[in-house]
Amino acid sequence: MVKRKAEITADALLDVIQGLIDEMPTVGQQRNRLDLDSRLERDLGLDSLARTELIARIKERFNLLMPDEGLLAETPRALLILMTQVAGVPGTQVTEARPSLPDSGVSAPTTASTLMEVLSWHLDHQPKRLHILHYGSDENPDELSYQDLWSGASRVASSLWQRSIRPGDRVALMLPTGESYFFSFFGTLLAGAVPVPIYPPTRPSQLEEHLNRHSRLLQNAGVRLLITIPAAHKVAHLLKIQVPSLRHIVDWNELDSGSGTPPSVLRQADDIAFLQYTSGSTGDPKGVMLTHADLLANIRAMGEAVQVTPDDVFISWLPLYHDMGLIGAWLGSLYFGMPLVVMSPLHFLAHPARWLWAIHHHRGTLSASPNFGYELCLNKVSEEEIAGLDLSSWRFAFNGAEPVTAATMQGFAERFEPYGFDGGALAPVYGLAESAVGLAFPPPRRGTVIDRINRDRFMLDGEAVPVSENDPDPMAVVGCGRALNGYQVQVVNGNNEPLPDRMEGRLEFKGPSATRGYFENPAATAKLFRDGWVDTGDRAYLADGEIFITGRLKEMIIRGGRNIYPYELEQQLGELDGIRKGCVALFPSSDPATGSERLIVLAETRETDQQRKARLRQAILERSTDLLGMPPDDLLLAPPHTVLKTSSGKLRRGAMRELYERGELGRRQRPLVLQVMSLLLSGMGRGLRSLYQRAKSYLFAGYAWMVFYILAPLVWLSVLLLPRLSWRWAVVRWAIRILRGLTATPLRVEGIENLPSADQPVILVANHSSYLDTLALIDGLPRDFIYVAKQELASKSYVRQFLQRLDTLFVERIDSRRSVMAVEEFASQLAAGRSLAFYPEGTFRAEPGLLPFRMGAFVAATQNGMPVVPVTIRGTRAILKSDSNFPHHGAVRIIIGAALEPKGDDWAESVRLKGVAREVIAHDCNERNLGFEDQVDLRE
Incomplete structure (x- = not known):
């Protein structure tokens, strides 16, 4: 034995x-x-x-x-x-000595690497469990289980696929809160595409501004399809005129009628999950790229800070096109398996008490709102509306997305304490889209921390000096907690030097969910990073690890040597009788005469009587002087809806400054008909330019194929008839250069000195991104190689005959035994002095990214003692994608790296060679690294 x-x-x-x-x-x-x-x-x-x-x-x-x-x-x-x-x-x-690891006791999909895997986990463990309760137009909520979400998303994914949406394409969602949004968002993911949430116009009077803002955003995203509802369809068609890339505008109901069988699309952790455009993206759209890994890292860190369990219940009225509502409320609830009770923002704004009653009825434990939501409940909810209300289940009341005011926090805690609310549940938090959503959270049940500091010292020197309780004029700053586990923060000065505690400066962070940058906006991306740190754009100071946000860097006004932030004055002016609360804006404006900054106050009022308006004006001047030590340079009293806000309720100070300096602030909106005509004329101009560009593209594509089909038969026949291999290669190289010359396709080869002489056999490994790669190598490299190709190419006789005459080696990728035997053939060719060319990725796809390398080339190198030459090909994917027969004009660049000599003949050396070669190619190809698995099919 x-x-x-x-x-x-x-x-x-x-x-x-x-x-x-x-x-x-x-x-x-x-x-x-x-x-x-x-x-x-x-x-x-x-x-x-x-x-x-x-x-x-x-x-x-x-x-x-x-x-x-x-x-x-x-x-x-x-x-x-x-x-x-x-x-x-x-x-x-033996087979049960260590069975498959059980999921008992696991309450969340801790091993999931994509959002689709999160849903798959719930489908495997609890498909019928309640996922969402949605309050629509009536008081009876609709229920959605995980199985319902999967079924609806599958129908949408199938319909998107039928409309030629492919992995990596961007799909805009202009939808209200409801099953249309949930199904469309996840359906887009299942189709392999990238959702781009936007919001529909709220008032006809703002139609022109709304479309102009979103047309820039959608152009930047390169959106191919927009999903909307019938009520917004006419508006959406105006967008189509403005956005050349937009091919389809569909009602969500059309997508919901799909077959229900989703396409089999492979996605992975580093793929972009969705684009989150930052609030106020206008002339310079900033679409934050958030991968599945980013989202899950941030969700897990926030869940750890909040100590989330499946027994929690999240209540939300936050818009789903905003990161706090989309990631914090919905995707967080999805990950941790807790029910989400959701209503639309309008449902809340019409009757703020509905939010509180939802917490009461469903025993909500978690809920969030910007500061104004707490103010609405504090000031607009009557005692009669909340008789019998019980808020004792609410253990985390998040306040974020806009400046948190101490008065609101204190007032809310006092007002609702008789209704069971624990003031310790109030949790001011801090986050930003560039970190997915969350960056700093307080510990559970701590309540609001308010730092009272000397106002003058802070405004003059940036030093946050604490003052006593009896100080007559303190500045109150609310603490937003500490950085989440795994994240780092620092405050730096103008020279990028870290500052000590209680000194104000620019806040930077590092963390596992930090974005890679802004989509198709390299200039803004370059400004975002500094030595691995991400610039938040906010000013803050630290005190014993607590983060105190003092304002946006771009909104700080320097006046008379003092740093002025607008929030406190805006709040106090909003308290004046006759001024619309929450509708006051303070912003700077350049003085064209002196070049200095002027201080502008804009306040909305319904007053029309000139005497009352004069008294309001005097009250504003007095309060401004009391708080800032100086009056504003200009004061505008304007009618309602003059103050501009983002979709999440933030003031658009930059846009108001632009209008003010153009003399257009407060000007009445043009009639709807004129707005539509203006958009149509603007769209027609863009449409004509787009038509011209498309005509050029089609003419080039047709011309390129004509040249190819003239050359191809001649080359094929020559290769089959010519007796010498060198002659065949000469004909092929000659034809490729004619094709490249006639299509004006530049080819640049770098590092040619790194290629060993022709009498030295080598193994060349190159990235693979297009059918044009081999043509580029044949043209650009001054020696012949035997190319290793996948066996599938030999399935058609005319292709097989052609490639065999060029001594192509076919490798079987599916049959493991035949694949291993190919290594022996590699050895015989190398021993005969022939050089081999491999595409170690084994295949390619339309979406940019370097796929994992297979081991064949590197095992052959170590076993035969042959150097490996890493070669990077750039530009071919842009000319001809794998899923398209439509060639585009472009340029090709080949970068030849230094030869890598094997230092042994074992498996470990093969792995090392593969790692070094892939690192060289990854650096030179400028595409992201993709893992070995994109995504497991959810329902296999």
Whole structure:
């Protein structure tokens, strides 16, 4: 009987597999949870040669000679069963030694790497569990389970796919709160596309401004399809005129009638989940790129800070096109499996007490609002409306998204204490879209922390000096908690030097959910980062780890040597009788004569009597002088709806400043008909320019294909007839250069000196992004290679005959045994002095990104002692994508890296070579790294 070195157990086998994974960094960084039912290639990233190495290690560890069928095993369980058969051990003795890891006690999808995997987890564990209660037009809520969300999203995904939406395409959602939004958002994800939330216009009088703002945003995003509702369809068609990339505008009901079978789309953690455009994105749209990894990291960190459990209930009226409502409320509830009770913002604004009664009826534990929501409840809800109200279940009342005022927090706690509300539940928080949503949270049940500081010292020197309770004029700043676990913050001065506690400066952060930047806006992205730190754009100071936000950097006004922030004065002016509360704006304006900043106050009032308006004006001047030590330079009393706000209720001070300096602030809106005519004329101009560009593109595409189809038959026939291989390659290279010349396609080759001489066989490895890659290499490299191609290319006889005449080697990617045998063929060609060219990604796709490398080229290099030359190809994907037959004009660049010499002949050296080559190509190709698995099909 053969003596085994180790007992055959599930634990022992999984340890061997884990050891192999740990030696392959690009796999280890991305791997899913390892258990007996993990798929070796799809889940763990072990290609055919890695599985060959695994079989060798099984032989070494267990002294077992595994049959060829071991290469075909898809899971560790299948391997384990085969091992027991070879060893003659009853399978029942070993297969349950370490079963698949159970999910008992796991209350959240902790191993999920994408939002789709989060939903998949709930479908596997609790498909019928209540996910959403939606209050629509009546008082009876609609219920959605996880299964309902999956079914509705599947129908939308199928319909999007039928409309040629493909992975990476952007889809805009101009939808209200409701199942249309939930299904469309997740349906877009299931289709592999990127949702872009926007909000519909609220008033016809603002139609022109609304569309002008969103047309820039949608142009920046390159949106291909917009989902909306019938009521907004006419507005949406005006957008189509403004946005050339917009191909489809569909009612959500059309998408909801899809087949229900979603496309099989692979996505992964580093793919963009959605674009969150920051509040007030106008002339310079800033679409924050948020990946699935960013969202899940931030959601998990916030959940840890709040100590969330599935027993919590989140109550929300926040808009779903805003990060706090979308990520904090909905996606956070989805991840942690807690019910979400949701109503539209209008439902809340019409009757603020509905929010409080929803908390009462559903025993809500978590809820959030900007500061103005708490003010509405404090000032607009009568005692009669809340008789019998019980808020004792509310354990976290988040306040964020706009400046938090101490008076509001104190007033809310006092007003609702008789109704069971615990003031300790008030939780001012801080976050920004560039961090997904959350950055700083207070500990549970701590309540509001208010720092009272010397106003003059702070405004003159930026030093937050605490004052006593009897100080006559303190400045009150609310603390927003500490940075979430895993995040770092610092406050720096104008020279980017960290400041000590209680010194105000610019707030920066680092963390696992920090964005990669703004979509298609490199200039704004460059300003966002500094030495790995992200600039929040906010000013703040720290005190014992607590973050105190003092204002937006761009909204700070420097006047008479004093730093003035607008929030406190705006709040106090809003308290004046006759001024509309929340409708006061303070902003700077450049004085064209002196170049200095002027202080402008804009306040809305319904007063029309000139004497009363004069008294209001005097009261504003007096209060401004008392608070700031100086009067404003200009004071405007304006009718309602003059003060501009974002979709989330923030004041648009920058836009008001622009209108003021153009002399247009407060000017009455043009009639709706004139606004529509203006948009139509503007759209017609853009449409004509777009038509011209499209005509040029179609003419170029047709011309390029004509040239190709003239050359192709001649080249094919020549290659089949010419007797010498060198002659065949000469014809191919000649034809490629003619094609490139006639289509005016520049080719630049860099690093040609790194390519060894023709008598030195090498292994060339290149990234793969288009069918044009091989043409570029043949044209740009001054020597011939044997190209290694996938077996599928040989399925058509005319292609197979052509490639065989060029000595192409075909590799079987599916059959592991045949794939391993190809390594022997590589060795024979190298021994004959021939050089090989590989695309180690094995395939390519339309969406940019460097796929994982397979091991074949690197095993061949180490076993035969051949140098590896990493080559990067840029530009071919833009010319011809994998999912398109439409060529575009472009330029190609080839970068040849220094040759990499193998330092050994074992598996570890092959892994090292692969890692170094991939790092070189990843650096030069300027595309993101993709992991071994994009996304598991949710319903397989």
